Structure formats: structure tokens, C-alpha cells
Amino acid sequence: MSFVNTLQDISVVLVEPSLIQARLIQEHLARQGVVMVRHVCQGQEALVELERAPVDLLISAMYLPDMSGSDLITQIREAPFLADLAFILISSETRPQVLEPVRQSGASAILPKPFTDFQLATALRATLEYIAPTNNALPIELDFDALRVLIVDDSRSARHFIRHVFEQLKIQNFFEAGNGKEAVAVLSENYVDLVVTDYNMPEMDGRALVEYIRQQSWQASVPVLMVSSEQDESRLAAVEQAGVSAIFDKPFDPSRVRELVVQVLTSGG
Numbered sequence: 001m002s003f004v005n006t007l008q009d010i011s012v013v014l015v016e017p018s019l020i021q022a023r024l025i026q027e028h029l030a031r032q033g034v035v036m037v038r039h040v041c042q043g044q045e046a047l048v049e050l051e052r053a054p055v056d057l058l059i060s061a062m063y064l065p066d067m068s069g070s071d072l073i074t075q076i077r078e079a080p081f082l083a084d085l086a087f088i089l090i091s092s093e094t095r096p097q098v099l100e101p102v103r104q105s106g107a108s109a110i111l112p113k114p115f116t117d118f119q120l121a122t123a124l125r126a127t128l129e130y131i132a133p134t135n136n137a138l139p140i141e142l143d144f145d146a147l148r149v150l151i152v153d154d155s156r157s158a159r160h161f162i163r164h165v166f167e168q169l170k171i172q173n174f175f176e177a178g179n180g181k182e183a184v185a186v187l188s189e190n191y192v193d194l195v196v197t198d199y200n201m202p203e204m205d206g207r208a209l210v211e212y213i214r215q216q217s218w219q220a221s222v223p224v225l226m227v228s229s230e231q232d233e234s235r236l237a238a239v240e241q242a243g244v245s246a247i248f249d250k251p252f253d254p255s256r257v258r259e260l261v262v263q264v265l266t267s268g269g
Contacts, residue, residue: 004056004132007033007124014039015046015060015072016090021113025059025090028120043067047075050082056131061113062091062098070101077105077157084164086127090115096229103229103250104153106161110251129255133168144170147265148190151176152183152197152209153227158250162196162227165254169261180204180212187217194265199228199239207239214243223264227252 004010012029014037016022022039029037038055040046043064050058058076062069069089076082089102092113102110108130109123149171153159159176166174175190177183179201186192195213199206206226214220226239229250236247245264248257 004128007128008035010034010056010124010128010131011036011054012038012057012059013046013049013055015041015043015058015064015069017041017061017063017065021061024114028115028117031117032121032124034124041065043069043072043075046072050076050085055085057086057088057108057127059088059090062089062093062102070098070105073102073105073107074157077160083157083160086130088123088127100229104155105157106164107251126251126253126255129253130165133165133254133258145172147171147193148173148175150174150183150186150190150192150195152178152180152195152201152206154178154198154201158198158227165257166196166261168254169258180206180209183209184212184217187213187219192219192222194261195222195224197224197226197228199226199235206244207235207242210239210242210244225257225260225264227257 012034014022014025016025016039026037038049040049043066046058060069060072069091073087076085087107088109088111089107090111090113093099099110108127111119111123149166151159151162151174163174175186175192177186181203197206197209206228210224213222213224223245226244226247227250228247239247246260
């Protein structure tokens with residue numbers, strides 16, 4: 001990954017089978033100041049390009065000639081040297097079951113096709129915060145490198161993405177669990193300062209985990225953030241009633257999550 005301070009510094013591989021769409025996307029990117037863009041038409045070409053030279057951001061369509069965008073990001077997340085690569089999907093696809101693998105992969109953003117300059121600017125701002133976070137004015141009373149964070153998500157890629165965001169706060173101590181049941185076991189044996197959990201998980205979901213923490217755990221007051229792709233408002237309302245500290249959508253803006261982490265930890269949850 002190259003040294004990045006601004007959008008002008010970001011290097012991009014764009015995967016788009018349509019030459020017309022690729023040109024339009026590059027024009028949108030140029031208006032935001034992103035000009036270092038290498039275009040390929042297929043997923044395999046993108047993988048070769050990523051191996052050939054460092055890049056900061058991969059932007060892909062969902063449907064490619066040789067694979068889907070979700071297949072592409074899955075392969076990327078399995079490669080150690082690409083596991084932290086920022087990723088944006090651009091697609092007219094709206095079906096939740098199709099987009100879910102991308103949300104769980106740790107994508108920086110999912111943009112509609114067509115998208116507006118404002119939508120792209122928002123996605124690029126979140127991406128820049130992921131690549132080169134601005135941790136100005138962090139409260140000195142928080143000893144970040146001593147904090148202990150439990151990340152609960154059945155997606156290994158999602159856990160990795162969240163951990164990467166928190167590591168940029170200089171947090172070093174992490175526990176991980178693949179579902180609420182595993183998280184309960186961790187909490188029974190280890191003190192933590194913060195829990196970050198998904199909603200939809202096997203064995204024991206996020207709502208049940210929050211209820212357990214607030215009603216049965218010896219750490220009942222620990223702050224709990226939920227970062228989830230769940231869209232059912234009634235389910236999310238039930239989680240809020242159970243005592244979650246805050247809920248964020250996947251994909252999320254890293255700067256907003258970091259702000260809230262600071263807020264809940266300095267206010268005692």
C-alpha cells in the first residue's frame with residue numbers, strides 16, 4: 001500500500017467490463033481528485049494487477065465476465081497481503097442476499113449504479129479514513145493500548161476489517177468470537193472494555209448476546225456496539241431496548257465508529 005494523505009494520493013484498480021461505464025466512473029473519480037486509476041475488465045485480471053503493483057483501493061462491479069464482485073473480494077480477503085485492501089462495490093443489485101457477502105467482507109462502501117458525486121464523495125471519505133485515519137484530538141485520559149476489545153462476528157473477514165479499524169486507534173488487545181455463544185465463553189473468563197458485535201449469527205445472535213451481557217454477565221455495564229447489515233427495524237429496536245450502546249450499518253464509516261468508541265469509553269458506556 002502506498003503512502004496516502006489525500007484522495008489525490010489514492011491508487012485504484014477499477015474492475016468494470018463495460019468500457020463506457022469504466023470511463024464514466026473514472027470521470028466521477030477525477031472530479032473527486034482520484035486520478036491514479038488502472039482499469040481492467042475481469043476479476044482474474046484484477047488479481048494479477050494487484051499482485052503486480054501495490055494499490056490502495058479496489059472498485060468493482062458485481063457482475064464480471066469470469067466471476068462476481070463478491071467472489072473477487074472473497075479471494076482478496078483470503079490473500080494475506082491483500083486482506084486489508086479497501087474495497088468499494090458499484091452495482092445496480094439491490095437484493096440483500098446477494099449483497100450480504102460483500103457487506104460481510106469488510107467493504108468500505110456499496111454504491112448504486114448510477115451513483116451521484118455526493119455518494120461517491122461519501123464513500124471515498126470513508127475509504128480514506130480506513131486507509132489513513134485522522135486520529136486528532138484523542139482524549140489523553142484513555143490509554144488505548146491497554147484497552148481490551150471483544151469482536152463478535154461469524155464472518156472472519158468482517159472481524160478482520162473491524163479489528164483493522166480499531167488497531168488504527170492503537171488498540172492492541174483483542175478477543176474474537178464467531179457467535180454470541182462463543183462470546184459468552186470469552187466474557188466469562190476475561191475482562192473487556194468494549195464489545196463490538198454483529199446481529200445475525202448462528203448459535204446465539206447479537207440481540208441474545210446483548211441481553212445476556214446486560215442481564216447475566218458480571219460485566220453488565222460494558223459498552224456494546226453493534227455493526228450489522230440487519231435491516232429489520234423491529235429487530236433493531238429490540239436490540240436497542242436490550243441495551244446496546246449504538247448500532248451501525250455495514251459498511252460503516254470508520255471515523256464515525258472511532259468517534260463513538262471514544263464517546264462511550266469516556267462516558268462510561
